[in-house]
Amino acid sequence: MNNIWLIVQREYLIRVRKKTFLIMSILGPILFGAILFVPALIAVFASEDNKHIAVVDKSGLFKDKFENSKSLTFTMLNVDIDQAKAALKEKKYDGVLLIPAIELSNPQGFTYFSEESLSPMTKSNLERTIRQQIEELRMIRSGIKKEQLDSLRAKIDIATVKMGKEGEKASSSDAAMAVGYISAFFIYFFIFLYGSQIMRGVMEEKTNRIIEVLICSVRPFNLMMGKIIGIGAVALTQFLIWVVLSLGITIAISMVLGLDKVAEARAQGQLEQLQQNPDMANAIEVSDAIAAVASINVPVTIAAFLFFFLAGYLMYGAMFAAIGAAVDNETDSQQFMLPVSVPLIFAIISLSAVIANPNGQLAFWLSIIPLTAPVVMMARVPFTGANWELFLSIAVLIVCFVGMVWLAGRIYRVGILMYGKKPTYKEIGKWLFYKA
Amino acid sequence: MNILEANHLVKRYAEHTALQDVSIAVPQGQIYGLLGPNGAGKTSLIRIITQITAPDEGTVNFMNEPLSPVHHQQIGYLPEERGLYRKSKVGEQLMYLAQLRGMKEIEARRRIRAWLERLGLMDWADKNVEDLSKGMQQKVQFIATVVHQPLLIILDEPFSGFDPVNSNLIRDEILELRRQGSTIIFSTHRMDTVEELCDYVGLIHRSRKVLEGKKTDIKNAYKTHIFIVETDAPVAFTENGYEVLQSEQLEGAIYRHLIKIHAGTTNGLLQACMAQANIVSFREQIPDMHEIFIRVVAAHSN
Numbered sequence: 001m002n003n004i005w006l007i008v009q010r011e012y013l014i015r016v017r018k019k020t021f022l023i024m025s026i027l028g029p030i031l032f033g034a035i036l037f038v039p040a041l042i043a044v045f046a047s048e049d050n051k052h053i054a055v056v057d058k059s060g061l062f063k064d065k066f067e068n069s070k071s072l073t074f075t076m077l078n079v080d081i082d083q084a085k086a087a088l089k090e091k092k093y094d095g096v097l098l099i100p101a102i103e104l105s106n107p108q109g110f111t112y113f114s115e116e117s118l119s120p121m122t123k124s125n126l127e128r129t130i131r132q133q134i135e136e137l138r139m140i141r142s143g144i145k146k147e148q149l150d151s152l153r154a155k156i157d158i159a160t161v162k163m164g165k166e167g168e169k170a171s172s173s174d175a176a177m178a179v180g181y182i183s184a185f186f187i188y189f190f191i192f193l194y195g196s197q198i199m200r201g202v203m204e205e206k207t208n209r210i211i212e213v214l215i216c217s218v219r220p221f222n223l224m225m226g227k228i229i230g231i232g233a234v235a236l237t238q239f240l241i242w243v244v245l246s247l248g249i250t251i252a253i254s255m256v257l258g259l260d261k262v263a264e265a266r267a268q269g270q271l272e273q274l275q276q277n278p279d280m281a282n283a284i285e286v287s288d289a290i291a292a293v294a295s296i297n298v299p300v301t302i303a304a305f306l307f308f309f310l311a312g313y314l315m316y317g318a319m320f321a322a323i324g325a326a327v328d329n330e331t332d333s334q335q336f337m338l339p340v341s342v343p344l345i346f347a348i349i350s351l352s353a354v355i356a357n358p359n360g361q362l363a364f365w366l367s368i369i370p371l372t373a374p375v376v377m378m379a380r381v382p383f384t385g386a387n388w389e390l391f392l393s394i395a396v397l398i399v400c401f402v403g404m405v406w407l408a409g410r411i412y413r414v415g416i417l418m419y420g421k422k423p424t425y426k427e428i429g430k431w432l433f434y435k436a
Numbered sequence: 437m438n439i440l441e442a443n444h445l446v447k448r449y450a451e452h453t454a455l456q457d458v459s460i461a462v463p464q465g466q467i468y469g470l471l472g473p474n475g476a477g478k479t480s481l482i483r484i485i486t487q488i489t490a491p492d493e494g495t496v497n498f499m500n501e502p503l504s505p506v507h508h509q510q511i512g513y514l515p516e517e518r519g520l521y522r523k524s525k526v527g528e529q530l531m532y533l534a535q536l537r538g539m540k541e542i543e544a545r546r547r548i549r550a551w552l553e554r555l556g557l558m559d560w561a562d563k564n565v566e567d568l569s570k571g572m573q574q575k576v577q578f579i580a581t582v583v584h585q586p587l588l589i590i591l592d593e594p595f596s597g598f599d600p601v602n603s604n605l606i607r608d609e610i611l612e613l614r615r616q617g618s619t620i621i622f623s624t625h626r627m628d629t630v631e632e633l634c635d636y637v638g639l640i641h642r643s644r645k646v647l648e649g650k651k652t653d654i655k656n657a658y659k660t661h662i663f664i665v666e667t668d669a670p671v672a673f674t675e676n677g678y679e680v681l682q683s684e685q686l687e688g689a690i691y692r693h694l695i696k697i698h699a700g701t702t703n704g705l706l707q708a709c710m711a712q713a714n715i716v717s718f719r720e721q722i723p724d725m726h727e728i729f730i731r732v733v734a735a736h737s738n
Contacts, residue, residue: 003536010532209519216486216513217537430450
């Protein structure tokens, strides 16, 4: 037992002292912060794109219909289009919108003149205004009175209608979703990142031929566990650094930008952007959710995260260690990596389906199957809290990871002494029954 | 006393049997040569002694106790295929390995420094292993094997890859370790080192032990009773007891004869020669280990 501790120490220290660890520690939160704030920043800067548009209305139907907004200012010009163009050349305006004398039944010939091309957002804005006005005029012409029309109109704010679960606040559902996504993704990410480090570490000892020197003083199982635990500690350290730095950066950026500015950008950007850019919508929801995190069962979520992080890491780590022991080089490892990666990748792919319906059949079974449980169950915990499904998932995972560590240990102790050709699955199967 | 006794070891792998009823006894304080052709089972036997694998049958006793993990600290093993962490510093690496074998940090530091100084590596303690030459790496590996002062040191082809200077250096260290009371098991097929260093030998061939004992006893047992006699005139025998196998004239009218004694004594042969010529030199042709090795292996290869 004493030498497990020595191995853990060494594995930990050599990795934490590396430059790459430092770089990753700093870069991680910056990237994380970027994912959160860049869409919001883009929204802020995009809306500051202030355009002054001259409208030449030959039809006389659009008086006072173009409302000034934060990004668009309209001036109605009662002049000839050539004069308007001349004014455009003098840079009095950013653009000129020509509305010809139109037939309401066949409105044609709207033209926008400018030196820069029109942004899709502004274009759809202009089109919407013209369309609404023409529709309104047509309705009036067909006999509907203006008052009737106004009374028919319903003001619907899409942004407030969310797919929240019944009886739950919209904001809390958002937060649960964000926490679920982020923590599940972290688990996935760390299992892959540090699992492959285990594999490489084992392979290094094997190809360096130091392994035989080591295992004449340490039991192979201790050596394997020491490595897995040591690297796991590195992963936790990295994660903690990220959390602390991310919080710091989040607070710093919030203070610099001013929280209200981000909120403003959100309120403005949401309507158009929600439809146009789902990624951006997600990111905005994420920043929304951070404020609403308090509505989740935080202690259960944190405990679940630590458990699934560790159990998932240990289970997959053991498998990666066994792969590293079985092969001599990185190329040969690919064949064995595949069956190990598939459940993990499947878990992350099915995540959106799981989060969309956290109590569905898919979500349930994927959180009972131990290979997908660390990712899928974690994503559900913020929604479900502590219930029997969580405990069942945990119980199955514990049994499975103990079994997996045992199996991996048996493959490991034989594999590390085998050199030469790549073993087949059948051979690895035989190793399980060798006497050690 | 025997420091190590292996009794009736059997080790089977899927396709073949690596050890078939192998028993060896290694006396304490001696250098024991474990010989055998490639693939004979030497490495399998060593891996059982170092507890890297377990035998399918048979037992191993270390200092009259059944071999168990507590003995890890008393055994030092230098494998034939050996390496170090390339990206670790020499000193740190040795410290890690010493501590893994149960040494306390202070004691380990003292011993590592002493060894690095002894082998002229003190300036390299803070260098990464990959910056060292191959010869220096081998010295580091040797230090790693003996730093914890093991009672039993197992060296698998320790001289492979060493230049003659380092070979001599390591050989002297091995002899010094024996003088201090360590027991050494040598696995090799270089017979000159066996001839030079080993007190005892055991020969494994095709998974079985075919020969074991004190080197001098084995050599006596494999005596051919052939004598090299140099005289100042040719000699010949009419009696049946002595036979001249070969005769040649050397420079300066010296004649060298290979004479086999079929019946009779050494003194009888000497007298018979003296009657015919003046003796210049007279010595027994003792087989070297190389010859014995080849003869034994050939005899068991049918």
